[in-house]
Amino acid sequence: MQLVKPAPFKEALQKLGQRTPIAADLSSYEWSQVPVALRERAMFSAHVESLKFLQRTRDTIGDFLGATREQLTTPDGEITDALKMGSRAQFVDRMRELAISEGMGPLEPEDAGTVRDITSEQRLGLIFDIQTQAATRYGNWKQGMDPDVLDEFPAQRFIREVGVEKPRRIHDENEGEVRLKSDLAFWLAMNDPAIGGFGVPYGPWGFNSGMGVEDVDRAEAESLGLLTPGEKVEPVEQEFNDHLKASVSGLDPDLQEVLKSRFGDQIKIEDGAAWWKGDRAGKRQAGVAPATRQKAPEPPAEPPQPPEPAGPPPFPSDLSRLEVMRRLGGSTGAELVRDPATGGIFVRKSGNSAAHLREEGTANDLYRAMGVPVPEGRIYEGPGGPVQLTRYQEGKSLGDYLKTASPAEQAAVKARIAEHFAADALLGNWDVAGMGMDNILVGPDGTPLRIDNGGSLRFRAQGAAKTAEEWDGHAMELWTLRDPKANAQTAQIFGTLDAFQIARQIQRIDGQALLAAAPEELRPVLSARLENLRAIAAKSLEFEATNFVAKHADEVGRHMMGMRKADTFARLAPELKQGKPGDVVLHDKDGFAFDHLRTVGAKTASAPSKDEAYYDAVLKAVKTVNAHHAKGDTQYNQATLDAAAKLVPELEKLAAAPGPFQGMAKGYLQTLAHVEKAKGDVSKSVPKFEKITVKGAGGTGTEATKSVTQTLADYINSNGGSWDIIAEWAAAQGGSSASESSNAASAFFLERLQGISKSEIWASGGSGAAVRKLWGEKFERTWEMFHAGVQEILARTEFNGNDADARMIRILRTEQSKGTVPFGKGQKGRYARRVNASGSVFAPVFSGTTTVTAVPHTRITGTYFLERIPGARSDFFYGDHENEFTYIGPGLEAYNVGWHVKPDLNPGTDSTKWIP
Numbered sequence: 001m002q003l004v005k006p007a008p009f010k011e012a013l014q015k016l017g018q019r020t021p022i023a024a025d026l027s028s029y030e031w032s033q034v035p036v037a038l039r040e041r042a043m044f045s046a047h048v049e050s051l052k053f054l055q056r057t058r059d060t061i062g063d064f065l066g067a068t069r070e071q072l073t074t075p076d077g078e079i080t081d082a083l084k085m086g087s088r089a090q091f092v093d094r095m096r097e098l099a100i101s102e103g104m105g106p107l108e109p110e111d112a113g114t115v116r117d118i119t120s121e122q123r124l125g126l127i128f129d130i131q132t133q134a135a136t137r138y139g140n141w142k143q144g145m146d147p148d149v150l151d152e153f154p155a156q157r158f159i160r161e162v163g164v165e166k167p168r169r170i171h172d173e174n175e176g177e178v179r180l181k182s183d184l185a186f187w188l189a190m191n192d193p194a195i196g197g198f199g200v201p202y203g204p205w206g207f208n209s210g211m212g213v214e215d216v217d218r219a220e221a222e223s224l225g226l227l228t229p230g231e232k233v234e235p236v237e238q239e240f241n242d243h244l245k246a247s248v249s250g251l252d253p254d255l256q257e258v259l260k261s262r263f264g265d266q267i268k269i270e271d272g273a274a275w276w277k278g279d280r281a282g283k284r285q286a287g288v289a290p291a292t293r294q295k296a297p298e299p300p301a302e303p304p305q306p307p308e309p310a311g312p313p314p315f316p317s318d319l320s321r322l323e324v325m326r327r328l329g330g331s332t333g334a335e336l337v338r339d340p341a342t343g344g345i346f347v348r349k350s351g352n353s354a355a356h357l358r359e360e361g362t363a364n365d366l367y368r369a370m371g372v373p374v375p376e377g378r379i380y381e382g383p384g385g386p387v388q389l390t391r392y393q394e395g396k397s398l399g400d401y402l403k404t405a406s407p408a409e410q411a412a413v414k415a416r417i418a419e420h421f422a423a424d425a426l427l428g429n430w431d432v433a434g435m436g437m438d439n440i441l442v443g444p445d446g447t448p449l450r451i452d453n454g455g456s457l458r459f460r461a462q463g464a465a466k467t468a469e470e471w472d473g474h475a476m477e478l479w480t481l482r483d484p485k486a487n488a489q490t491a492q493i494f495g496t497l498d499a500f501q502i503a504r505q506i507q508r509i510d511g512q513a514l515l516a517a518a519p520e521e522l523r524p525v526l527s528a529r530l531e532n533l534r535a536i537a538a539k540s541l542e543f544e545a546t547n548f549v550a551k552h553a554d555e556v557g558r559h560m561m562g563m564r565k566a567d568t569f570a571r572l573a574p575e576l577k578q579g580k581p582g583d584v585v586l587h588d589k590d591g592f593a594f595d596h597l598r599t600v601g602a603k604t605a606s607a608p609s610k611d612e613a614y615y616d617a618v619l620k621a622v623k624t625v626n627a628h629h630a631k632g633d634t635q636y637n638q639a640t641l642d643a644a645a646k647l648v649p650e651l652e653k654l655a656a657a658p659g660p661f662q663g664m665a666k667g668y669l670q671t672l673a674h675v676e677k678a679k680g681d682v683s684k685s686v687p688k689f690e691k692i693t694v695k696g697a698g699g700t701g702t703e704a705t706k707s708v709t710q711t712l713a714d715y716i717n718s719n720g721g722s723w724d725i726i727a728e729w730a731a732a733q734g735g736s737s738a739s740e741s742s743n744a745a746s747a748f749f750l751e752r753l754q755g756i757s758k759s760e761i762w763a764s765g766g767s768g769a770a771v772r773k774l775w776g777e778k779f780e781r782t783w784e785m786f787h788a789g790v791q792e793i794l795a796r797t798e799f800n801g802n803d804a805d806a807r808m809i810r811i812l813r814t815e816q817s818k819g820t821v822p823f824g825k826g827q828k829g830r831y832a833r834r835v836n837a838s839g840s841v842f843a844p845v846f847s848g849t850t851t852v853t854a855v856p857h858t859r860i861t862g863t864y865f866l867e868r869i870p871g872a873r874s875d876f877f878y879g880d881h882e883n884e885f886t887y888i889g890p891g892l893e894a895y896n897v898g899w900h901v902k903p904d905l906n907p908g909t910d911s912t913k914w915i916p
Helices: 010-017 028-032 036-040 051-065 088-101 121-144 147-152 169-174 184-190 218-223 237-248 253-266 280-285 354-369 398-404 407-418 421-427 488-494 499-508 511-517 520-545 550-565 610-631 638-646 648-656 662-678 708-718 723-735 740-751 769-775 777-796
Strands: 069-073 079-083 155-160 178-180 211-216 267-270 273-276 323-329 334-338 345-349 377-382 385-391 440-442 448-450 808-815 837-840 849-856 860-863 884-887 894-899
Touching (some): 051 088, 088 121, 121 147, 155 169, 169 184, 253 267, 354 377, 354 385, 354 421, 354 511, 398 407, 398 440, 407 448, 407 488, 421 488, 421 499, 499 520, 499 550, 511 520, 520 550, 550 708, 550 777, 610 638, 610 662, 638 662, 648 662, 708 723, 723 740, 723 777, 723 884, 740 769, 740 777, 769 777, 777 860
Antiparallel strands (some): 155 178, 155 211, 267 273, 334 345, 377 385, 440 448, 808 849, 837 884, 849 894, 860 884
16 A cells, blocks of 8 residues: 555644643652653653743644644734744743743752753753654654555664763664564563653653664565564554553552652552553543543563574675675775675675775774774685675665765764774774775665775775875874865865864773784874874863864874874983072083074084074174163173174174175164163163064084984974064063064964963064964964973973973063062962063062063973074073073963062973962
8 A cells, every 4th residue: 555644743742631730849850750650641841830831832842843833913903824833942942931920940059051951952952852743753663553554564773863971871772673563562661661661652752762664565574574575463552451450550659648648639649550640641641541541561581681682694704605786896806795694784895905904994993993983894814815795784885875865964974984084094094984985884774884895904095005104193183074175075074174173082982902903003192192182182271271272282293293204202211400499500410501492503613694693793782782781771781782882883784785694783873872872771671673674694513413302393394384474573572571572472362362362461562463464374383382392391391490291381570570479479460461471480580560470381482491493592582591492371370479570480380389
C-alpha cells in the first residue's frame, strides 16, 4: 500500500490534551521517582506550583502543535488570519510575561537567568522543547503502531541525532541498533528512568540524550533476520498500557502515603491504584474503569530485561574466501568484498607499498586511541604482502553530502569533523579531506568517519615518503591545514577554528594512550610533536587569560613553532646570572655578558655603524637634559654633553654633502640645537627625539658565530617581516615611549587586546599611523614574530625576577608624579599605564613612586637583553643601565612600594613573594 503522512500531529495533540496540570514544589529528581503512569499523564515542571501557568503551558503548546489560527485586527483596521502560537520564541515571550505576572521567579538570586529560573529563556525553551518532543514523538510512535504502517516499516534504527557532552553508555553501545517496533523491552531499556530516561518506548530518550529513531523498511528488517518474509508484526500498545498499569496498581501502602503527602487531593487512590483526579483515561490506565472498579492485576515479579544486542559479523580468518562485490577505484586498489560465511561486508586494499599500507593501519590505530571515529580495520600479513580490511560503512562521501545538505547540515557536519582537528595535525594527515572531499564518509546518522588516512605520519597520500623536514617534531599542520593557500580542501572544514578552540582540543588528547598505540620507531617524533603542540596550546590559553584575541595567539603560536623548527634559539643559555642583586649586566656560566643573545666580542671585532654612534651620542645628550629638568635641577652629565658637541663639525659636513647621511645629519643637528636652547632653563625640555635610519647598516657573522638576535632577525626577515621595524622601535622607545614608532607598536597591541577598560589605558601622543602605513603588512607580521621570539626567550632562560613555572616577570616602574598612582604606600591596585610601557626588571632607574607588577609573559613585548643592530652588540634600548623591558600594563594589579623607597633588589623567582 502507498503510505501517506497523516494530518498534522493528531495523535500528538490528543496526547498533550490528556495531560493533567499538576502543581507541586518537587525537584526534577523527586518527579523522577513518581510512577511512570502518573508522570506520563501529568503536565508539570520542577518547582512550579502555579496551576494557571501549567494549564496555559499545555494550551499554548497545543496551539503550536495544532497550528491553531485566530483572527487579528491590523493597525490599519483590517481583519487578518494568523497563527495563534507560531514559534518557540513567541512561546518563551508569552510564558515569561505570565510567569512574571504570577510572581514567579528564581528560587535563589544566583539562579537568575539559569535553567532554575522559570522566567529565563533557557528554562522556558527547555519546557517547550521537552513538551513538543514528547507529544510529537508519541504521535509518531502511535502512527507507527498502525497495522498497515507496521507491515511496511516493522522496525526502527536507534540513532544519534546530535552530539552531546556526556552520552549515556547504553546509548553509545546500541547506537545504530535495529530492532522491531514491537520489541518493547528493548525500547523501554533505552528510555529507562534508571539512566535518566522517561520510562516510555518512544522519545525523548532522556534529557540531553541526543538520540532518535528512523524507520527501517521490511526488506532491510528481513535481511537483518528480524523477521521472516510474510511474518506479521503485532502492535504493542496494549502491552505497554499493561506495563503502565503495573506501575500504579497494587501500590505498596508506604508508597501510597508518599503520593498522598506530595500531591494531596490532586491524586485519587482506590483499590491500590492511583490516578490524577479528573483524568478518565488515566483512570482506565490505572486499572480502574470509570463505572466499575476492579482490582488491578498483580505486577510482574521483575521487569523484562532487554536482550543482549547482536554484534557485527566478525572479521574473517581466511581472506581467500572473500567475494569481490565491486571495485572502488582510487590509487590504492580498493574493492568492496563480502564474507559468504557471515555476510559481513568489508573494504579491502593492498596499497601502493607494504610500508605505506602498514602506516595507514597505524594511523587508524592512533586515531582510535584519540577517540576519533574511523572504521574498524585489520592488517593481514600474507605471502604477497600486507592486506588491509576495514568494515564497510553506509554513507555518502563528504563531497556528495555537502552538495545536497542544507546550510545548517553542512555547518553541523563540518563542526563534527573539526572536533578532531588537533588529531589530524598531530598525525600530519595532509589528505584528511581528499581532493574531492572523499576521504571522509558521512554516515546515515550524520557521523563523519575518516576512511582513508594514508596521507598521515611518514607518507603522502599516494605512497611517497615525506622528507625529514616535512615529518618532524614540529606539527606545522596546525596552520597549513587551515590555510587555503596551502590546503584548499582542509581549509574549507578547519578554516574557522581559532587558537583557543584548538588549544582545548590539544589538551584533551590522551598522550599516554596515543604513544601506547604507536610503534616504537614512531614514538620519538610523535612525542616531540605532542610536546610542542601542548606548549603552543598552553601559550594560547595564557593569551586568552591575559585579554588577547585569538588571532594574535594563533599567529604568535605559529611563529613559536616555526622558530623551534628553525632552531632560532638553539644557542640560548638556560640561565643568566647577576654578580650581585641589582646588577643589570647578566652573564652565562662561561662569563659572557648576555650569553649569545648578543654577539660575543663584537665591540672589539666589529664596531657599531657610524649612524648608530651618532644616534647614541645625541640620545644621551637629550636624556641627561630632560631627566635633570624633570627633577628640577641642571646637574647634567657634562661628559655626555661634550661628546655630543664634538660631533657637530662631522654632522655639519655630512649635512652639506648630498648622500645617504645628509638627512640624518640635518635631523641630529636640529636636535642638538634644541639641547643648547634648553640647557640652564628647567622649564624647558628637548622635543621628542627619534632615530633616523640609514639603510644598509647591519652586522656580520657566520652561522656558527651568529648571535641569537641575528638568528631571530633572520627568521623575521625571511618570513615576511623586517628587523628594521624592531630596530627603529627599540631606538625610539629608548628615547621616548611617546615616539611615533612607540605609538605604532602600542596601537598594534591595542588592536590585539580585548576586555580592557579604557580608563586603565594611559594614552598620549599620536597613533603611529604613518609608521604603520610605511611598512604595510610587514609591520603586523614583524610584531607577531618578535612577540613570539620574546615568549621563547622568557620561557627558555632563567634569571632573577622570572618565575618560569607561573610564567611571570617582575616589573618595576617609577612614576615621577605623585598623582599618577592613586593608591598609597603598601597598597595594591590598578592605575592607568600605556599599552606598551617601559619598566625595569632588576633595579629602578629614576626616583619617585615605585610600583611592582607581576606581569604575565604574554604581556611582555620587549627585552633589553637583545642587540638593536644584529652583529654589532649595540644596546637594545637606551643603555643597559635602564634594564628596560616593555610590557602591557593595563588591567594588571600593581603594588606601591612608596615615594623614594627602594624595592627589593633580590626578588627571586617565586612570583607569589614579589608583592606582599
